[in-house]
Structures are given as C-alpha cells and as structure tokens.
Amino acid sequence: MDLSASNSTHSFSNMEDFFSISAKTTSIPKEYIWPKKDLVLADQELQEPVVDLQGFLRGDWEATRHAARLVRAACLKHGFFQVINHGVDSHLIRMAHHQAKAFFKLPFSEKRKGQQQLGSKWGFSVAHAHRFSTKLPWKEMLTFGFPHEGSNAVVVDFFESFFGEGFEETGLVFQRYCEAVKKLSLAIMEILGISLGIDQYYFREYFEDGNAIVRANFYPTCPEPGLTLGIGPHSDPTSVTILHQDEVGGLEVFVDNKWRSIRPRHDAFVINLGDTFMALTNGMYKSCLHRAVVKKHQERISLTYFLCPREDKMIKPPQDLISSIEDEPRKYPDFTWFDFLRYTSEHYRADETTLQNFTKWFTSFNP
Numbered sequence: 001m002d003l004s005a006s007n008s009t010h011s012f013s014n015m016e017d018f019f020s021i022s023a024k025t026t027s028i029p030k031e032y033i034w035p036k037k038d039l040v041l042a043d044q045e046l047q048e049p050v051v052d053l054q055g056f057l058r059g060d061w062e063a064t065r066h067a068a069r070l071v072r073a074a075c076l077k078h079g080f081f082q083v084i085n086h087g088v089d090s091h092l093i094r095m096a097h098h099q100a101k102a103f104f105k106l107p108f109s110e111k112r113k114g115q116q117q118l119g120s121k122w123g124f125s126v127a128h129a130h131r132f133s134t135k136l137p138w139k140e141m142l143t144f145g146f147p148h149e150g151s152n153a154v155v156v157d158f159f160e161s162f163f164g165e166g167f168e169e170t171g172l173v174f175q176r177y178c179e180a181v182k183k184l185s186l187a188i189m190e191i192l193g194i195s196l197g198i199d200q201y202y203f204r205e206y207f208e209d210g211n212a213i214v215r216a217n218f219y220p221t222c223p224e225p226g227l228t229l230g231i232g233p234h235s236d237p238t239s240v241t242i243l244h245q246d247e248v249g250g251l252e253v254f255v256d257n258k259w260r261s262i263r264p265r266h267d268a269f270v271i272n273l274g275d276t277f278m279a280l281t282n283g284m285y286k287s288c289l290h291r292a293v294v295k296k297h298q299e300r301i302s303l304t305y306f307l308c309p310r311e312d313k314m315i316k317p318p319q320d321l322i323s324s325i326e327d328e329p330r331k332y333p334d335f336t337w338f339d340f341l342r343y344t345s346e347h348y349r350a351d352e353t354t355l356q357n358f359t360k361w362f363t364s365f366n367p
C-alpha cells in the first residue's frame with residue numbers, strides 16, 4: 001500500500017491497521033490532506049466562560065441567574081462555554097473514557113465486527129471513509145443512539161448486538177454515562193430557557209422526548225499533524241453538544257476570525273450549540289464553528305453527546321421568543337429534525353454553512 005502524500009494509491013477497502021502503518025511512515029495519504037486555509041494554526045486559547053452549575057442544581061436562584069447571564073453572553077457571541085459542578089460523577093466519566101480507550105485499542109478485526117453500514121448512523125467507522133474520499137478526518141469513531149425514552153438497556157443492546165456478548169460491561173458503563181449526561185443536557189436546557197427570558201421549562205420539555213447521538217472519538221497520533229485535521233471546521237447540525245475531552249487537547253473554536261484552542265479541564269464538560277438550536281432561537285444564539293487538530297506523539301479521546309429533538313418535532317422558535325424579537329423576520333423555515341438529519345446525512349457534509357445551505361435547499365421544495 002502506497003502511503004505517500006503526493007502519489008497515493010491508498011484504497012479504503014483495506015483499512016486494516018491503517019493508522020498503525022501510517023504512524024510509522026513520514027507522510028499521510030492524500031485523502032487526509034486538508035486545504036491550507038483550514039489548517040491555519042490557533043495562536044491563543046479561548047477565554048470562554050466556565051459556568052458553575054452547583055447553585056442551579058441546588059435551586060439557588062441568584063446563582064442560577066448569574067449562570068444564565070454567562071451562558072447568554074457566550075451564546076450571543078459564539079455559542080461555546082464549559083460547565084463545572086455539573087452533577088455527573090467524575091468516576092463515571094473516567095470509566096467511560098477507560099472503556100472507550102480499551103475499545104479503540106482492540107484489533108481492527110474486532111472493531112470491524114460492528115462496522116457502520118452504508119445508510120446507518122451506528123457502529124464503528126474510520127474517518128467516514130465509507131461516505132467521503134477527500135478531506136478525511138484523522139480519526140476513528142464509535143457511534144450509537146440514545147433515545148431519551150428508550151429502554152434502560154438500549155446501550156447494552158447496541159454493544160452486544162454490534163460487537164458480541166463480551167461487551168456487556170462496556171454497554172453498562174456507557175448506559176450509565178448517557179443517563180447522567182441526559183440529566184445534564186436537560187438542566188442546560190433550563191438554563192438556556194432562563195437565559196433567553198422565556199419559560200424556564202420550555203426547552204427542557206421540548207427535548208425530554210428527544211434523542212442523543214453518542215460518539216466516542218479516537219484521534220491517533222499522526223506523522224504529519226500540520227497537514228490534516230481530526231475533524232475539519234464545522235458546526236454540529238444537532239442542538240447542543242456535550243463533550244468531555246481527555247487531557248491532551250486539540251479542540252479549537254473559531255471566534256473573532258481566529259482559531260482559539262480550548263484548554264482541557266478534566267472537571268468540565270464542553271458545551272457548544274449546534275445549528276438546530278440556532279434555528280430554535282431564530283439565529284439569536286450562535287452555532288459554534290469548531291474543529292479538532294491532531295498531534296504527532298499524543299493520541300486523544302473525546303466523548304460527545306449530541307442532543308437532538310424527536311425526529312418529527314417542528315423546529316421553530318418558541319412563541320415567547322418570537323414575540324420578544326418582533327421586528328426580526330424569521331430566518332429559517334419551519335422544519336423537522338428528520339428533514340435536517342436527512343439533509344446532513346444524505347446530501348451535505350456538515351461545514352460552516354450547513355444551515356444556510358439547508359434553508360435554501362429546503363425552501364426550494366417547500367416554498
């Protein structure tokens with residue numbers, strides 16, 4: 001297999017040990033090389049707010065208002081903040097990371113048993129190579145669904161049916177992790193509601209019967225970290241993303257026309273708004289443009305929980321918010337998460353203008 005960057009004949013039909021082979025070479029296949037404009041380095045850290053949720057979780061109204069003010073300022077500007085004292089047990093977070101790492105360290109033949117099939121969102125995948133052939137992300141992923149109203153064994157069932165009976169423990173840990181992050185996601189929905197000056201429970205109730213797409217990302221070491229990206233510039237099409245990253249670092253956010261890195265905090269979850277939440281606020285809150293870089297000598301793991309509405313739910317701003325921004329015309333059509341998910345999984349690769357392009361595409365069919 002030729003792995004040279006300039007003249008690659010690399011084929012994705014045989015990914016066995018691809019990353020371990022490439023780690024020994026000095027170059028990377030051209031499918032992984034990104035345009036220079038996407039590779040501009042971050043030169044500063046983002047001074048994003050760190051929001052302490054302890055007061056809110058205890059029912060302290062003053063502390064809650066303070067948290068909501070910080071969230072509002074961050075969401076009006078870039079849609080990115082971190083939370084601490086979030087109520088998710090730190091031991092459980094460590095166990096989830098441990099399980100993710102153990103999974104990615106399995107031989108490729110084991111991981112491939114649960115490989116993502118064309119047309120499915122779930123399973124193990126390398127670099128989305130089954131969908132795309134250029135600007136590939138330097139990563140492996142494990143993705144599963146977590147319906148908020150599903151059975152209390154959905155995650156265990158996923159692991160056992162995709163990878164075999166030996167995966168019960170992994171499934172149990174991720175099941176508990178998802179239950180805990182779901183609670184946090186609904187708490188964040190309350191704070192977002194307060195921050196927008198609407199009914200505190202509006203978004204909580206809106207997402208209570210929703211779903212999450214849950215993904216563990218593994219970014220292997222890379223011989224040419226300056227040529228590729230772990231994930232390219234994009235905003236998440238989903239509503240709100242709750243991410244936990246290990247201590248290595250690599251997540252970056254585009255603010256004030258510059259890439260800024262996010263310093264990892266083991267005690268914090270990173271929260272970023274996605275396109276669906278931007279649409280739910282008529283563009284008032286920003287969907288955050290971000291990417292992840294990779295490293296030459298350090299591999300990295302992140303766990304992402306992408307909160308989504310129930311598929312058939314209409315995505316339109318709440319009446320209270322529309323009334324308070326009367327002069328603003330509606331920026332997006334009414335659409336469902338089903339419509340938007342289909343667009344981003346069948347017609348479009350998420351980038352910085354997904355929602356804009358979806359709006360054009362959707363209104364051409366639904367004038």
Ligand code: OGA
Pocket residue numbers: 215217231236245250251290291292302304
């Ligand atoms: C994503 C993402 C960043 C990271 O999965 O959508 O932006 O740090 N991940 O893993």
Ligand code: NI
Pocket residue numbers: 234235236290
């Ligand atoms: Ni993302």
